[in-house]
Amino acid sequence: MQKVLQRTAMAKRQATRRALLRTQKEEADTARTKTMEHIQSLKEQSRVVKEARKNRREDWELGPLAPRRDVGENKQYYGTVDHKTLRGAEIPKKKRMELWTIVEGDRVVLLTGRDKGKIGEVDNVNKETEEVTVTGLNRVEIAIPEWMRGKDSNPSPTRSVGRPIPIGLVRLVYALPDPKTSIPRDVIVENIEPRNVFRDRDTKEPIFDRVIPGLEVSIPWPVKVKPDDVDHPSDTLRITVEEQTWTPTLLRPPMPPSVIDELRNKYSAFRDRHDEEYIAKKMAEDEEAKAAKQMAKMMRTPLKELHAKRREEFRKGSAEGARPKKITQDMLAKIGEVIVAKRMGGLPGGASTAGAEAAVENTPKLAEKSGAEVEVPETSEMPKTPEPQEALPPSKHGV
CATH class of the missing domain: 1.20.5 (Single alpha-helices involved in coiled-coils or other helix-helix interfaces)
Known part of the structure; x- marks a missing residue:
């Protein structure tokens, strides 16, 4: 074990x-x-x-x-940037930032580039490449392929988009009260410390508070505005959704068979219901196999017919349980003669009586090994060997 x-x-x-x-x-x-x-x-x-x-x-x-460079094939794409170069390199999971202190909706300032010193709102955060997109900052013109045009109302071959900015090139901007005038003014926050970190039980996302170390000022998270639900003519009414249009009974399944077939795996090994076309196909295959066997039977030779008949008889006998053969008295005598002849050194002629006795003694063991049945009559007819008699003494008269 x-x-x-x-x-x-x-x-x-x-x-x-x-x-x-x-x-x-x-x-x-x-x-x-x-x-x-x-x-x-x-x-x-x-x-x-x-x-x-x-x-x-x-x-x-x-x-x-x-x-002039704005002519010819590159006329409509002159001065544009390839959209493939906008996305940065993906950072491995082990090296990514776990706690993001800048999220969508925060106001940040750009530290480099032609828009250096400008403030904008974070529009998108890409945690895989650790980049952010700021509304109105770092805009570039990209070329739109022909197959992508016409998807919206803008058929222009170029489009202005915000180029992603690495998270290390932006700083959070927050309004703090002036110590002298107590009037809030924008301040660039260089360092943000996460505190009271814990993970949500359902989403497993980290939740924490943003605090400016030294000042001990907590920066609130931006409020996410939930979009208003707008009804459209194609929307289904709630009263129509809640209306009960079908009542289940015990006389039919709770759903149509076609729905059951759609929900189940069509190629599952545990499938017990099949399409009518599949059943018809399998039945046709069985009929073809049966016809092929029948055709093979018609092409048999007499010798094959004999072999098939013997196999059928043997199969029926095996099925019915054929009884083992019986060993008769003549067979016992012959077996005994052979055994005694072997013992006496090859003299089968005068060993019939002793052979019968030896057969009676040894044949049940052989029959038990071979599974045969020994037929022993109630009154044995085997000759017995006469017992030897002692010699009589001579008489007085010499007889």
Whole structure:
């Protein structure tokens, strides 16, 4: 028992180790793929920047003779940015920020770029790349492919979107009262400390308070405005939804058979109901198999017919339980003669009587091994060996 437990524990450890190695390999492959995508994005950005610098220097050197670049195939896409370069590199889960002190709805200031010092509201937060999109800041023109146009009311080949900004390039802006005038004014918060951290029981998301260390001022979270429900002509009325239009009975199932077939797996091994087309198909296959067997029977030779008949008889005998053969007295005598002949060194001629006795003695054992039934009559007819008589003494008369 102890060996079985040891083997079970060893198998569990091996399975756990294999699962860990598989997970690590998948994570490494994913990280490698993301890294290659980020490298390709950086290469594309570098290529665009180099090309722009080259064109600017050429325009400065040629002056009035500089070529127009907003013509030809790139006329409608001149000055745009490829949308593939907007998304940053995805950060591995182990290295991501767990507690986000900046969320959607907060007011932030941009620390770099052409919009440096401008304040905007966070529109979107991407925790996978640790980037934020700020409304009205860091806007760029991107090219819209032809297959994406016409999805909305804007048929323009270009569109202005907000470029994602790394979370480290923005700072939270909060209105604090002035110590002298007590009038609230915007202050850039450099450091925010999370306190009273706990996780929600249902969503498992961290919940905490944002506090400015030193001042011990708690920054409230932005209020999420719930959109108003607007009724549309295509909406179903509540009274129609709550209306009971079907009453179940014991004479029919609670739902139509077609619905049951839709809910069940069509290819399940436990399926007990099939479509009529499937049943008809299987019955046709059975009929074809039966016809093939019948055709094979018609093509039998006389020898095959004989073999089939013998197999059928043997099958019926096996099914009915064939009784073992009986051993008669003549068979016992013959068996005994052979046994005695072997014992006497090959003299079967004068061993008939002794052979019968030996057969009576040894044959039940042989019959028990072979499963045969010994037929022994009530009155044995086997000859018995006469007992030897002592010699009489000679008489007085010499007879």
